[in-house]
Amino acid sequence: MTTTHTASTPRRGRSRLTRLLRSPVFYPLIGFVIVFALMALINDNFLSTANLTNVARQGAIIGIIAVGMSFVIFTGGIDLSVGPVMALTGTVMAGLMVIGLPIGLAIAGGLGLGLAIGAFNGACVAFARMPPIIVTLATMGICKGLALIYTGGYPISGLPAGFSFFGRATLLGIQVPILIMLAVYAIAWVVLHHTPAGRYVYAIGGNEEATRLTGIRVSRYKLMVYSISGLTAALAGLVLASRLMSGQPNAGTGFELDAIAAVVLGGAAISGGRGVILGTLVGAMLLAILNNGLNLLGVSPYLQDVVKGAIILLAILIQRGRAS
Amino acid sequence: MSLLSLEGISKSFNGVAALSEVSLTLEAGEVLALLGENGAGKSTLMKILCGIHRPDAGEVRLDDARVEFRNYREASAAGVGIVFQEFSLVPWLTAIENIFLGREPRNAFGLIQRSRMRVDAERLVGRLGIELDLDTPVAALSVADQQFVEIMKALSLDARVLVLDEPTAPLTPSEVERLFAIVRALKREGVGMIFISHHMEEIFEICDRVTVLRDGGYIGTREVAASDAATLVEMMVGRRVDTVFPPRPPLAANAPLVLEAGITAPGSAQTDRVRLRHGEILGFAGLVGSGRSELALRLIGALPASRQMRVDGREAKIRAPADALALGIGLLPESRKQQGLILPFSCLDNITLNQLGRFRHAGVLIDRGSEHAEVERLMDQVRVKAPGADSVVGELSGGNQQKVVISRWLGRVEDVERGMRVLIFDEPTRGIDIGAKTEIYALIRALTERGVSILLISSELPEIIGLSDRVAVFRKGHIVAELEGEEIDAPTIMAHATGGAQ
Structure with a gap:
């Protein structure tokens, strides 16, 4: 009788290589390296420390949003509301500071609002069994409108100087937005890969019915992932408001699509169940160097969107080939 | 000259041999049973016949001419049809629309000729001698009728070789009789059929010859009339199966x-x-x-x-x-693939899914080392034939997939803190070969001895x-x-x- 032990031992060595090749991060990393090398070859300024730091800082906002988006997409869902949630929570933080609340309380208010909106999305999806794309499309519109109503359409400025810490300061020689982003990724990595909750996230995306029947409270974890998405959107709102030192009601436009693109470029399956958080980080940074490199090259913004779109299509095409 | 012959077919996946030098022949108007445990290579062989896989060695001959199908379309165009266990019908299309899907007859303007489709479909219904509502969406048809639509789909391409992969598994006894009537009708027309089933009585009722595979190898071919179930089972499993069911101890009269x-x-x-x-x-x-x-x-x-x-x-x-x-209270559902397992995930992920609390350390984290060791222990105990705990469940045979589900619940049973009632x-044991069935019966009985x-x-x-x-x-x-x-x-x-x- 073949036992699992004797059969598995000699396979370990080879399986490590196949595991690397099968790893969802492998292809995104190769894509990243190619684009990085191209940009470095074409443009002399690209490799300067100043520019690279700039890339990472610009990528941090999408990078942070993409963490919550990853949780949602790994369960097979989608969250279209993150852009306006970021804008709304950013303006609310700014508004709370302007009326005199301490910075800490204002931030807590903004983050709490993001969490609440996310939980609302999650409740609609998990308990009312509504399709995620419709629910979050609706909250996307609602949050966009609320941000404009709250601000009257104008940016809220005149924020206390201390608030600039989250978007502009450096700590230990590293920009704070980058540190925040890395911290969020580290937490997400631990949750997704080392806790039961993370397993359930993947399991729901892999086969929701089987996961439910085996005794997992699927609704609870769906509520969780949308809440996380709302929270990371609000965290991105904090970083953005701090960098701009104002609450911008229109700031979030199109960010949901960039966040989804980052997750997909990172090797995740849009149908759920497959993907890793490190891939999302690579995807977000890939988008950032694309934006930056195309800017340095003086490519027109209109053409930039075309190029980005084409690269996303190419990435998905490569993934398809790999999956089959 | 045989209608169809497969000669010396070999195939391996990722260096693991799935078939080695398997041969079979099929005559016109003959029903050939293909028998073997799950994982014996029946499905792989049929997929090679139908152009879904390409063999590493060996050849497929149709009417004594060598053929090399590159995909299922080429195979079906050459007259080789297959009805898979999982149907490939579009649920909200009618029987007619499904039969001609993708190759609807067109008129001079490129529009679909519904009347011709209907005439052709009705002729097929007549040929099979069945009654079937051709205008109902197939989702509303019984499983048996859906299967007949699949058969009609294959026949509409003038299939001379028809593969039926476990056609009786989802059918009730009376539906099986209807299916067999169709098989007999096609036999009279000279269609050669390869019939895959785990049910001996079906093989003895409907088949002329039987070819047995074991572990990817060819074991032998027998005339059904000159054989008996015990011989075939022995060929399949390589050992005599005497007692299928474990002894049943009397239940304590005062069991609560x-x-x-x-x-x-x-x-x-x-x-x-x-x-x-x-x-x-x-x-x-x-x-x-x-x-x-x-x-x-x-x-x-x-x-x-x-x-x-x-x-x-x-x-x-x-x-x-x-x-x-x-x-x-736990359920091992009827449909392993849809309700029981997450097919693209590893054995480990599937087995520990509802008992991650057992491997908790530092508060909320999972101790992967002890999890891995426990999964390998459970898989050994249930004798899952898989390379290891990290093997992808979807790549295992049906019997081993079922054993993975059992491993999961065995883990729960052995969990002292939480236990199972x-x-x-x-x-x-649906779709599972006899050898694995016996093991599963023993496992079920053993569970009762643990108080489940x-x-x-x-x-x-x-x-x-x-x-x-x-x-x-x-x-x-x-x-x-x-x-x-x-x-x-x-x-x-x-x-x-x-x-x-x-």
Whole structure:
């Protein structure tokens, strides 16, 4: 009788290589390296420390949003509301500071609002069994409108100087937005890969019915992932408001699509169940160097969107080939 | 000259040999049984025949001419049709639309000629000698009728070779008879058929010859008339299978009640009552569609119902399968692929999914080392044939997939803190070869010795009779009889199941 032990031992060595090749991060990393090398070859300024730091800082906002988006997409869902949630929570933080609340309380208010909106999305999806794309499309519109109503359409400025810490300061020689982003990724990595909750996230995306029947409270974890998405959107709102030192009601436009693109470029399956958080980080940074490199090259913004779109299509095409 | 011959076919995946030098021949108007345990290579061989896989060595000859199909389209154009276990019909299209899907006859303007499709479809219905509503969306048809649509789809391409991959598995006995009538009609027309089934009586009823595979190798071919079941089973498993069912120890007369459930479906006036004693196996017998699986799903909270439940004498509330799990009640569902397993995930991920709390360290983290060791131990205990805990479940054979599901629940049973009281096995041996069946029966029996009570849903009467301490017979959605001891025999069960006892 073949036992699992004797059969598995000699396979370990080879399986490590196949595991690397099968790893969802492998292809995104190769894509990243190619684009990085191209940009470095074409443009002399690209490799300067100043520019690279700039890339990472610009990528941090999408990078942070993409963490919550990853949780949602790994369960097979989608969250279209993150852009306006970021804008709304950013303006609310700014508004709370302007009326005199301490910075800490204002931030807590903004983050709490993001969490609440996310939980609302999650409740609609998990308990009312509504399709995620419709629910979050609706909250996307609602949050966009609320941000404009709250601000009257104008940016809220005149924020206390201390608030600039989250978007502009450096700590230990590293920009704070980058540190925040890395911290969020580290937490997400631990949750997704080392806790039961993370397993359930993947399991729901892999086969929701089987996961439910085996005794997992699927609704609870769906509520969780949308809440996380709302929270990371609000965290991105904090970083953005701090960098701009104002609450911008229109700031979030199109960010949901960039966040989804980052997750997909990172090797995740849009149908759920497959993907890793490190891939999302690579995807977000890939988008950032694309934006930056195309800017340095003086490519027109209109053409930039075309190029980005084409690269996303190419990435998905490569993934398809790999999956089959 | 044979209609079809496969000669010396070999195929390996990722360096693992799935087939080595397998040959078979098929004559016109013949039904050839292809027999072998799950994982013996039957499906791979059929996929090579149909151009879905390409062989590493060997050749396929049709009418003595070598053919190399690059895909299923080429195979079907050459007259080789296959009806898979999983149907490939579009549920909301009608039978006619499904039959001609992708190659609808067109008129001069490029528009679909519905009238011609209908004439052709009706001719096919006549040819098979069946009655079938061609204008209903196939989702509304019975499983048997859906299968007939699949067969018609293959025949509409003038198939001369037709592969039927476990066609009888989802069918009721009377539907099997209808299928066999079709097989006989096609036989008379000279169609050669390859028939895959685990049921010996079907092979003896309908097949002319039988080719046996084992572990990817060719074992032999016999005339069915000159063979017997014991010989074929021995060829399949390479050893004599004497006692299929494990001995049944008498149930303690004072075994306490573990589960008392009164289940009422929404809108139904009738409450079905289930009582289960400690270490008892209660069989749910009945025809396919008689409501056994639905009752199980309602019991664990996966389908809506009003439930009055007592577990170990204490009142219990169940609203979701997670509540049932917390009470120690678990279900091994009928459809492993859709309801039981996450196919793209590893054995490890599938097995520990509902017991990650066992490997907790530092508060909330999972201790991967002890998890991995435990999974390998469970897989050894259940004898899952897989390279290791990290093997992808979807790549295992049906029997081994079922063993992975059993490993999961065995892990729960052995979990001292949480434990299990009741396990519901829904068709645990469907699509599983005889060798693995015997092992699964032994595992089920062993569970009762550990104090677990079993609800066994099965459409195979020998299984119900061989394992159950008591039997509840279902008819039209409800329990109509409870049998015990000497009452448990095939005629009595069938009489209640078909309504013949009234």
